[in-house]
Amino acid sequence: MEGVPPRILVIDDDPGVRSLLTRGLSYEGYVVEAAADGEAGLRSALERPPELVILDVMLPGIGGLEVLRRLRLTDATLPVMLLTARDQPEQQVAGLEGGADDYVTKPFSFDVLVARVRARLRRRGDEGGVLRFGDLTLDPAAHTAQRAGREITLTAQEFRLLTTFLEQPGRVLSKSVLLDRAWGLGYLGDPNVVETYIKQLRQKLEGAGEARLIHTIRGVGYVLRQGPGERP
Incomplete structure (x- = not known):
């Protein structure tokens, strides 16, 4: 070292x-x-x-x-x-x-x-750098999030999950990958917690009528991308 x-x-x-x-x-x-x-x-x-x-x-x-x-x-x-x-x-x-x-x-x-x-x-x-995707900005050091200048309040777990998406935009992430990276390897809780947190994130990210960023790829997982997508 x-x-x-x-x-x-x-x-x-x-x-x-x-x-x-x-x-x-x-x-x-x-x-x-x-x-x-x-x-x-x-x-x-x-x-x-x-x-x-x-x-x-x-x-x-x-x-x-x-x-x-x-x-x-x-x-x-x-x-x-x-x-x-x-x-x-x-x-x-x-x-x-x-x-x-x-x-x-x-x-x-x-x-x-x-x-x-x-x-x-x-x-x-x-984590010193600010993460950006479209009009979404995430500052890991300050633990703040904004979309089009609008402040978004996130829990610690929501912040980790959104960080996981922003670190790999455009890549489809399975539920197991999200659990490992946002909840920790060996997570023993209910795997359906991913769906719950995805729903919460969408509500906050789309709170002012913004377009969807986290899309569902049925049977595969979720992806952070711009453009049209499913709204399950």
Whole structure:
């Protein structure tokens, strides 16, 4: 790595997990700090802002989802990866809705976790530029969206989904691809959530009578394009 290596904050009350992640990520070249509870983790994030946070959902005292909420108040773009148990799909959904960028289920493969850490850090480094398509503008750094100058208010999950489309305009994206990229690899919730969020995005993007941008390709997926298309 060139320059100062990225700093990663691990917040987990399991000493074994903290030790594994601290040793493993340090070996990979990252600067790692670990906290055993939410309060210590928040204090560390404020005093020494990290480039990425790995956050356990089940924490004593201040729970992981509350830690996530408070982190988002100070930095809307900070990558946060949740650690959750396999039997907690409702918490995975709540975490993604609350602004988490990804989640990893326990027990996890360290190699897979490292690959996803690299992907998140690489993506954050690429997010400085504003994304545009036609009259639609998305600013990842400011977390704002506009269409023809009209401000559009998006939830964290709607923002991730729209970003996925803007990164690949004109390409048909299947439901499974959208789930992997906007909800995170290994998403265990209801796959029909994609249709729900597509409907919400369309309502917001077409709120002033604008033409449809997200089109349905029946039996295949969805595509961001200009021009006529189905209105299911």
